[in-house]
Amino acid sequence: MIRIPCPHCGLRDHSEFTYLGDATVSRPPDDDAGDWTSGSRWSHYLYARDNPRGIHEEFWHHGWGCRAWLVVTRNTATHEVIDSKLAREREVQS
Amino acid sequence: MKPYSAWSVFRHGLRGNRNWPRAWRDPEPKSGYDVIVVGGGGHGLATAYYLAKVHGIRNVAVLEKSYIGSGNTGRNTTIVRSNYEQQANANFYEFSLKLWEGLSLDLNYNTMFSQRGVIDVAQSEGMVERYIRRGNAMRLNGIDAEFLDAAKVREELPGLYADDDSRFPVYGGLMQRRAGNARHDAVAWGFARAADRLGVDIIQGCEVTGFIRKGERIAGVETSRGSIRADRVGLAVAGSTGHVAGLAGLRLPIESHLLQAFVTEPLKPVIHTVATFEIGDFYISQSDRGSLVFGGELDGYNSYAQRGNLPAVHDVLEAAVTMFPMLGRVRMLRHWGGVVDMTPDGSPIICKSPIDGLFLNCGWCYGGFKATPGSGWMFAHTLANDGPHEINAPFALDRFERGYTINENGAGPIFNRH
Numbered sequence: 001m002i003r004i005p006c007p008h009c010g011l012r013d014h015s016e017f018t019y020l021g022d023a024t025v026s027r028p029p030d031d032d033a034g035d036w037t038s039g040s041r042w043s044h045y046l047y048a049r050d051n052p053r054g055i056h057e058e059f060w061h062h063g064w065g066c067r068a069w070l071v072v073t074r075n076t077a078t079h080e081v082i083d084s085k086l087a088r089e090r091e092v093q094s
Numbered sequence: 095m096k097p098y099s100a101w102s103v104f105r106h107g108l109r110g111n112r113n114w115p116r117a118w119r120d121p122e123p124k125s126g127y128d129v130i131v132v133g134g135g136g137h138g139l140a141t142a143y144y145l146a147k148v149h150g151i152r153n154v155a156v157l158e159k160s161y162i163g164s165g166n167t168g169r170n171t172t173i174v175r176s177n178y179e180q181q182a183n184a185n186f187y188e189f190s191l192k193l194w195e196g197l198s199l200d201l202n203y204n205t206m207f208s209q210r211g212v213i214d215v216a217q218s219e220g221m222v223e224r225y226i227r228r229g230n231a232m233r234l235n236g237i238d239a240e241f242l243d244a245a246k247v248r249e250e251l252p253g254l255y256a257d258d259d260s261r262f263p264v265y266g267g268l269m270q271r272r273a274g275n276a277r278h279d280a281v282a283w284g285f286a287r288a289a290d291r292l293g294v295d296i297i298q299g300c301e302v303t304g305f306i307r308k309g310e311r312i313a314g315v316e317t318s319r320g321s322i323r324a325d326r327v328g329l330a331v332a333g334s335t336g337h338v339a340g341l342a343g344l345r346l347p348i349e350s351h352l353l354q355a356f357v358t359e360p361l362k363p364v365i366h367t368v369a370t371f372e373i374g375d376f377y378i379s380q381s382d383r384g385s386l387v388f389g390g391e392l393d394g395y396n397s398y399a400q401r402g403n404l405p406a407v408h409d410v411l412e413a414a415v416t417m418f419p420m421l422g423r424v425r426m427l428r429h430w431g432g433v434v435d436m437t438p439d440g441s442p443i444i445c446k447s448p449i450d451g452l453f454l455n456c457g458w459c460y461g462g463f464k465a466t467p468g469s470g471w472m473f474a475h476t477l478a479n480d481g482p483h484e485i486n487a488p489f490a491l492d493r494f495e496r497g498y499t500i501n502e503n504g505a506g507p508i509f510n511r512h
Binding site: 001002013014015019020021022037040043044046047048049050051052053056058074076077078079 | 335340345349350396509
């Protein structure tokens, strides 16, 4: 069991959470939305992933707890959880 | 090296089986090859074999970081089938199944391919209609399919809990009789031996640590055993695709996930076909040794750990004893987690990469074993001709951006939906 430190609820089993995936990709502005072509920001956002073996920032939703979205930093090679914070409190990358 | 035959088994048996020659060589890497295949699993070894056999390209190396078959090839649930509805999938997996049907003879190695049938059990009325539709699509593509009613499914699966009061009733099932199982280790060993006999160098304990560039082109690989040059490099590294492609600076539509599988103590014959269910994507078969082999859904988060967690174990075992209550007292022998390379649409990628000289064979999700010969054949064709065969052309990397995703279960080209 992976145990995730939730800022609201403390250390909780990962089975209380739902996984969304890579938290480092950011949604492009809506005025780009028509452009799906190769190498565009939209196709990168939708499909291209770093998929690292090691440190990974990812979204987890605490659906069976406080229902907050978290950004968890986790090592994908060892399952060690390094950090977690509320998704709404992190600085949004431009 | 002499081919295996009934006579050689008899002759070596008389001498106590002490003098069998090794099945493939253990060469030092040369400084360069025509083609390098990275990854010594089933797909990589099959690629090298078909490069040598079909295309006459014999100056080939297969580089494996550990020993051959040490990844998912040696740790899967060994199911072979072609019961697909989407046109591209039907064409590709049926091509692969036909290769399976002649594989043991072709390789001069017994892959123990057993066409015992696969039943997809329908557990709702909606699923009955969906399976009949899929069966019809398969028959239109020349693939065998047969819809079984509930009584026939109970007959094929005697231990199944299919009473009318069941929480998960049985409405029928889609049977593909030509589908079945094969011995996974034998597939790796058979392809390795057959490729080696055609002159392919299989180099184990050789991890790729970087790529050699000539301008923008890939011109070889850096490895833990030195630099090796080649004009064409093919990646067939399954769960490690994200990592190895990252060394070349590629970002791919792939996430690596965990899939667990389970093996029980050996029992007398009790499950005679492969069976799959709607609850938890549970599936089960019985190995020739008698062990029940089964699994379910992904753990559900990115991982390279080759080690799963208990919630997924719990879900799979719950499905197992729900559908087969007789399994409640059977002891587990072992379970393991494999790293699978998931694409957003659940279909594989076999194509040229955006970098000249680099070719991709990846995104096999949880279904790579059945594809082994077909994947090797198509990847060899793509490497030899610098472009795809018409059967693997739909499995191109750019299908996501072009909107031509191959979406077998209809969940959309979205990560975490397959």
